[in-house]
Amino acid sequence: MRIPFNDLATPHASIVEDVVAEVRALAGNSRFIGGPAVEAFEQDFAAFCHTRHAVGVANGTDAIELTLRALGIGAGDEVLVPANTFIATASAVAATGARPVFVDVDPVSLLVTPATLEAGLTERTKAVVPVHLFGHMVPPADVLAFAQRHGLIVIEDSAQAHGADAPSDGGDEKSRAGSYGVAGTFSFYPGKNLGAWGDGGAVVTDDTALASRIRSLANHGRSEGTDHYEHRYVGRNSRLDALQAAVLRRKLADLPEATAQRRRVASVYAEALAAHSIPLVAPLSGVDSAWHLLVVRVPGRETVRRLLDEAGIGTGVHYPVPCHRQLAYISDQTVSLPVAEQAATEILSLPFFPHMRDDEIAYVAESLAKAIAAV
Ligand SMILES: Cc1ncc(COP(=O)(O)O)c(C=O)c1O
Known part of the structure; x- marks a missing residue:
């Protein structure tokens, strides 16, 4: 797939x-x-x-x-x-x-x-x-x-x-x-x-x-x-x-329906990932997220990405370098922001779009679990 x-x-x-x-x-x-x-x-x-x-x-x-x-x-x-x-x-x-x-x-x-x-x-x-x-x-x-x-x-x-x-x-x-x-x-x-x-x-x-x-x-x-x-x-x-x-x-006319589909895909993902004990970055309680991205946190992210790529699965990282560590700002901001810095090494954005099918989600979750186990 x-x-x-x-x-x-x-x-x-x-x-x-x-x-x-x-x-x-x-x-x-x-x-x-x-x-x-x-x-x-x-x-x-x-x-x-x-x-x-x-x-x-x-x-x-x-x-x-x-x-x-x-x-x-x-x-x-x-x-x-x-x-x-x-x-x-x-x-x-x-x-x-x-x-x-x-x-x-x-x-x-x-x-x-x-x-x-x-x-x-x-x-x-x-x-x-x-x-x-x-x-x-x-x-x-x-x-x-x-x-x-x-x-x-x-x-x-x-x-x-x-x-x-x-x-x-x-x-x-x-x-x-x-x-x-x-x-x-x-x-x-x-x-x-x-x-x-x-x-x-x-x-x-x-x-x-x-x-x-x-x-x-x-x-x-x-x-x-x-x-x-x-x-x-x-x-x-x-x-x-x-x-x-x-x-x-x-496109705005279709957005409420597309957002409902995104929420559905996110909930199917949440269940599939939970079955493999993979932590998902979830919205705070009381928030109906617009679910722009589906982000998990994984150890050995670069290896996991490579293994997913080999399994035919596209991924992204949003974002690999926090702003205060970017060359454009680093000389101005000497602060240490440990949570953002740590998260930047672990976050991984999985395939995510409103019309994603359940079997595609299951395949991503299984492939991700295998990749994490192989790291
Ligand atoms: C959080 C955030 N802020 C600002 C922007 C900037 O938007 P644009 O690329 O349309 O200038 C983007 C997207 O690119 C974004 O994701």
Whole structure:
């Protein structure tokens, strides 16, 4: 059996005709930048995230950077970032002139907690960027109480967590990933749970003034309703284009079903892995994960990967080097963050996609158990 790490082609096959129809319409109306396709997607995505606004931007990195800039964060400020995230969380902070301060994570969830965040605090700390890693959401209560205590802004990096939820007993609407911070940022990189056919990103927020400033910064500093050549802010071009918006809007319609399938695949995996006593990085209790990645922790990871590759199974590592140990940041951050460092040597992302079959999952679990036994 050959099992790829991911399979984007199968779900796309069923929507390609719909997308072609959208492309024809765009070719006819020539509204390639902004216009009805982008507006319609932004409205749908805001509703999906339970927020008032969504602003489409060029990618998930810009979504973080432009949000920080719009909030006035820059040189002289510090922003708390988990050490075990994709480097873009950190580079987006650095691009504003602010300093990303890396913090450690909980040994089980691999997510930030109030205690790990506390360790990075200084009087220059202005904001915290919790990352909903692997689709496993950092629950709102943990971060919000910490941020409130220290007067910090919360921006949720939800690049891996479209549709993750932490429903409270009271049915609180602000439990969706991206909706509880001042803003939530998303990536639509093709492999993400909601992936474009190219690059794309968005910021969601309830704050109308913030949404409008981010929109302006992403559009050469133009303000809505003013002349095309009037530039209120020093902005740049970071717009979501209409072709990507059309693809994303079509795919968003299928996202709840795809997320339910991901949750099903994850629960079949959890059972199969438990039968072999292989630890899975699971969401915290009370969180409905978006299950972007299915991550286990294994000894002798590189050998295990090679053996799985020989068995026809694709794997990934997210991420092999924590941010504070990357050459780009190492001279600035001499801290030791032992949990993130240890996890980086053990984590292994298994094949995972919504339409994965039970026999494929069983084959991966058995092959993994054999590989671990052979190490
Ligand atoms: C956690 C996280 N943050 C930020 C990003 C950056 O998104 P993009 O690649 O769209 O710039 C990604 C994905 O690539 C990510 O996984």
